[in-house]
Amino acid sequence: MQVTDLLTTDIPENGSKGFECNGEKYFAVKKQNQIYIYKNSCPHIGIALEWVEDQFLDSSCTMIQCANHGALFVIENGACVAGPCSGQKLKAIRFNVENDAIYLAI
Ligand code: FES
Secondary structure, eight states: EEEEEEGGSEEEEEEEEEETTEEEEEEEEETTTTEEEESSEEEETTTOSSSSSSOOTTTTTTEEEEETTEEEEEEOOOOOOOOSSOOOOOOOOEEEETTTTEEOOO
16 A cells, blocks of 8 residues: 555545555545545546646546546546547546545555
8 A cells, every 4th residue: 555645635526536555546426425446547548638737527526537638537437538539448446545645555
């Protein structure tokens, strides 16, 4: 388990937050008080998804969106359902929470 400097309280409800751990980029999404964490690497060409800091969701905040070419991903499982990497998935990261601190299983 790798400790991060991200607290569960740093992630807004229906929002997202980017962070780094061990020099790698990740992002977290909170939906209905549930947290999902993915590697910040689009399966299309392996670059970071966001153009604006901490903005990983579409305008309705119901899907993860890659700012580069508009791919849309399901928040709960990272599956790409539209765009150039349709059928592929974001890499989901398992994690633990202790006293609001987030530890990644990497
Ligand atoms: S890099 Fe994400 S859709 Fe192209």
